[in-house]
Amino acid sequence: MGILNTLGLVLTLAFALPVALLGINLVVSGRTVIGIALCVVAVLMVALKQYVTTPDDVPTAAAEKTVSAVVKDEEN
Numbered sequence: 001m002g003i004l005n006t007l008g009l010v011l012t013l014a015f016a017l018p019v020a021l022l023g024i025n026l027v028v029s030g031r032t033v034i035g036i037a038l039c040v041v042a043v044l045m046v047a048l049k050q051y052v053t054t055p056d057d058v059p060t061a062a063a064e065k066t067v068s069a070v071v072k073d074e075e076n
Contacts, residue, residue, distance in 0.1 A: 003027065004060045004063070004064070005060070008049060008060075009046075009050070012045055012046055012049040013046065016042040016043075016046050017042070017043040017044065019038050019039075019041055019045070020039055020042035021043040022035075022038055022042075023035045023036065023037070023038030023039035023041075023042060026038065026050070027039070054064060
């Protein structure tokens with residue numbers, strides 16, 4: 001995972017964690033259906049960021065391939 005992917009994950013978590021916390025709060029207060037739905041939405045936000053390739057991910061992937069082709073890893 002490169003630095004750009006890590007930053008993207010951090011930004012996604014910054015949006016998903018408040019949603020998850022609100023969902024947990026609603027579950028504890030007795031509104032389980034809405035709370036569980038919000039927790040599922042938060043999990044989907046992170047999962048989609050990690051596993052679905054979007055048009056915004058294409059330049060990032062190209063940049064990482066270019067850097068790995070130019071800079072050789074001496075451990076390998």
